[in-house]
Structure formats: structure tokens, C-alpha cells
Amino acid sequence: MKTLTRLHSAALAALALITSAVGQSAPAAGNTDAGPPRPIAEEAAVLEKGRISARRRALARLATHPDPEADKLLLAQFDRYRAGDLPPAIWLDFFEAAAKRNHPALKAMLAEREEMLAKSRDALSRFRECLEGGDGEAGRLVFATKAEAGCIRCHTVSGEGGKIGPDLTWLRNAMDRTQILESIIAPNSSIATGFASAALTLKNGESIAGVVSHESADELTVTSIVDGKKTTVKTADIAQRTPLPSPMPPHFGAALDKRAIRDLVEFIAAGD
Ligand code: HEC
CATH class of the missing domain: 1.25.40 (Serine Threonine Protein Phosphatase 5, Tetratricopeptide repeat)
Incomplete structure (x- = not known):
């Protein structure tokens, strides 16, 4: 279990590196x-x-x-x-x-x-x-370009972005502002259906960790949170399966200032 958790943390660290390498800062929404x-x-x-x-x-x-x-x-x-x-x-x-x-x-x-x-x-x-009063256009910039956020690496909005987490265009109609805010500052408070993460140890000793993006009686597909690569494994080949917390970085509440968070909530809830 320890190795698997470490595997997951290593993946998150790698992701942080990638995100900061590709990200550019969004202009601050000033006064x-x-x-x-x-x-x-x-x-x-x-x-x-x-x-x-x-x-x-x-x-x-x-x-x-x-x-x-x-x-x-x-x-x-x-x-x-x-x-x-x-x-x-x-x-x-x-x-x-x-x-x-x-x-x-x-x-x-x-x-x-x-x-x-x-x-x-x-x-x-x-x-x-x-919760209210953000600037949706500034929120779109935070979502798409702010390195500390990196949302677009994992989420799609209006057809653009990664597919590791749920498409947020769809979530717009499914979540209210409080739920959106909560999933940004406390991602583990609820896990989107069909996006639970797990660590698998296969009978051949191999380990895989990521979002279980598809599951049937005899096989399941795991999406890597580092590069979005999908791996399908047979249920019969799995020796152990351990649930993992949400790969959403848990620190957005500290990494982003309140203005950026308010803009993000506006963008996800109402668009830009
Ligand atoms: C490492 C990939 C990753 C990053 C980066 C990421 N998310 Fe997520 N996000 C996920 C996954 C996977 C889920 C589904 C599991 C869950 O609900 O926590 C998710 C879930 C969500 C949900 C829905 C939660 C629910 O309960 O249905 C919202 C809203 C969300 N993310 C917003 C954001 C925003 C805004 C950012 C940027 C500040 C962000 N995410 C960054 C992977 C990511």
C-alpha cells in the first residue's frame, strides 16, 4: 500500500512539474x-x-x-x-x-x-x-492558463482540455455554486461518479494507478493522471485494488487567491 501511495504522489509531483512548465500566469483581475x-x-x-x-x-x-x-x-x-x-x-x-x-x-x-x-x-x-460575483472571463484564464491551477490539463470545457477528470461543461448543469466551490477547495468531499481513483497491483507484480474511467464485469480501464494514457486490464489479472483519493490537488484553497477562486466558480457555473 505504501508503494502505491508513493506511486500516486510521484505521479502528482510529475504532474505539478508539467503544469508549471506549460502554464503561464493569467493577468490578475485588478481594480x-x-x-x-x-x-x-x-x-x-x-x-x-x-x-x-x-x-x-x-x-x-x-x-x-x-x-x-x-x-x-x-x-x-x-x-x-x-x-x-x-x-x-x-x-x-x-x-x-x-x-x-x-x-x-x-x-x-x-x-x-x-x-x-x-x-x-x-x-x-x-x-x-x-460563491458569487466573479468575472467569468478572468475565470476562464485561470482555468486555462494559470500554472497554480492547471485545471485544463485534466478537465475539458467547451470541447478543449484534458480528459482525466469530468467534462466541466456538463457539470455546469449538474452542480450548483456551493458544490463547485467545494470541489475546488475540498476535492475529496465528494467524488464525481465514474471518476474514482484506484491503485492496482497485478498478479504479475506490475502496479498501475489512476482514474478508473471504465469498468465492466471482466475488465477495467485506468487513465493515468500524468499523461492521460488509458490502460485496460482484465479483472482476473488484478491481485489487489486500493481506492485512492481524488487526484485533484487538495491545496487550491491556499494556492489560488480568493479572487481567482471566485472567478473560477463564476466561469464553471455560468461561463465567460
Ligand atoms: C490532476 C488532475 C486534475 C486537476 C489538475 C484538476 N482536476 Fe478537477 N477533477 C479531477 C478528477 C479526476 C475529478 C473526479 C474526481 C473527483 O470528483 O474529485 C475532478 C473533479 C472536479 C469537479 C467535480 C467534482 C464532483 O464532485 O463532481 C470540479 C468542479 C473540478 N474537478 C474542478 C476543477 C478545477 C476548477 C480545477 C483547477 C483549479 C481542477 N478541477 C483541477 C482531476 C483534476
Whole structure:
């Protein structure tokens, strides 16, 4: 079993190398288009009843706004967040803006929230602000080009990409945003049907590990997670079969920033 696990880890390490060799960084979805600061009363009016995209730009301006009243305006948004009155699509923008201010009350509130989330048993709770409001086009770039993600090596979207994991164009209709987010940050919480991984030891001593992509009474096909190569073996030739965890790298929650994760969720859930 140890050798098999090692085999699997070696395959994952090799994959990481390949991914970083072919990947190029996607341009960061920045706030460069937010424009110069406006009078606080104007920013407040936008946050009150502007469109989501306008509120997002206002929050980006408030992050570095020279007027100290900006802190009070952000504190008021915290109250709205607590009261359930802040749209989820701008949560991330709000937390990012608050974190950039150097204000004790804002810092204390952020710290309090972090502390609460750290205690939560629900792994998803730290990423709730990634569920809505992402940029699908930026998400497509993360999916297709960001080396830390490497999604396209294993997944196909709209006819392009690898076939080691399930086609995400199809998943779009089968999963809601929470499930998509969960499969990115906690891939082992559920395994897509027909994509379970296993390590096999054959009677001739050979070892094979990968995604069991096809299975019948007398044979099964294993897809290598390194090069997508398919190997078919007879059930009768298998000495031992051990289930393996999902080959989805388990660390996306740490490797990708929240903006990239929010964009990915948008892209997978709604397209670009
Ligand atoms: C090493 C190959 C590999 C990489 C890289 C990879 N995946 Fe996967 N992914 C899989 C496999 C295999 C499955 C099916 C097993 C499972 O459900 O975990 C899967 C499942 C999924 C699912 C569906 C889970 C379910 O329960 O139905 C989603 C959504 C997903 N991946 C998204 C992504 C995204 C987004 C990325 C990039 C950030 C990514 N994957 C990177 C191999 C990969």
C-alpha cells in the first residue's frame, strides 16, 4: 500500500512539474479601472443603490481613499454585512477594501470575523465570499492558463482540455455554486461518479494507478493522471485494488487567491 501511495504522489509531483512548465500566469483581475476617488457622499450613494459593478468600483476606490470618512463608510458596510443586507457578490470586494485601510475598528472587525471562521468546522465558510460575483472571463484564464491551477490539463470545457477528470461543461448543469466551490477547495468531499481513483497491483507484480474511467464485469480501464494514457486490464489479472483519493490537488484553497477562486466558480457555473 505504501508503494502505491508513493506511486500516486510521484505521479502528482510529475504532474505539478508539467503544469508549471506549460502554464503561464493569467493577468490578475485588478481594480485598475476603478478611477480616482470621489467625494464620500457620492461613494456612499453608489454603495446605497448603485449597480453591483459600480459598488465594486466604489469599494476599490474606498480601499485607498484619502478621506478618513472612508473608514466610517466601510464600517457602515460591515453593519450591513452583519444584518444580511450586503449583496454576496461584493463581499470579497468589501473585505479586501477593509483590509487595505489602516483603521483599528475595521481591523478589529476583520480579526473577529477571521477568528469566528477559524473556529467553524465547515471548510467552506472561509470561502463564502467566492460563491458569487466573479468575472467569468478572468475565470476562464485561470482555468486555462494559470500554472497554480492547471485545471485544463485534466478537465475539458467547451470541447478543449484534458480528459482525466469530468467534462466541466456538463457539470455546469449538474452542480450548483456551493458544490463547485467545494470541489475546488475540498476535492475529496465528494467524488464525481465514474471518476474514482484506484491503485492496482497485478498478479504479475506490475502496479498501475489512476482514474478508473471504465469498468465492466471482466475488465477495467485506468487513465493515468500524468499523461492521460488509458490502460485496460482484465479483472482476473488484478491481485489487489486500493481506492485512492481524488487526484485533484487538495491545496487550491491556499494556492489560488480568493479572487481567482471566485472567478473560477463564476466561469464553471455560468461561463465567460
Ligand atoms: C490532476 C488532475 C486534475 C486537476 C489538475 C484538476 N482536476 Fe478537477 N477533477 C479531477 C478528477 C479526476 C475529478 C473526479 C474526481 C473527483 O470528483 O474529485 C475532478 C473533479 C472536479 C469537479 C467535480 C467534482 C464532483 O464532485 O463532481 C470540479 C468542479 C473540478 N474537478 C474542478 C476543477 C478545477 C476548477 C480545477 C483547477 C483549479 C481542477 N478541477 C483541477 C482531476 C483534476
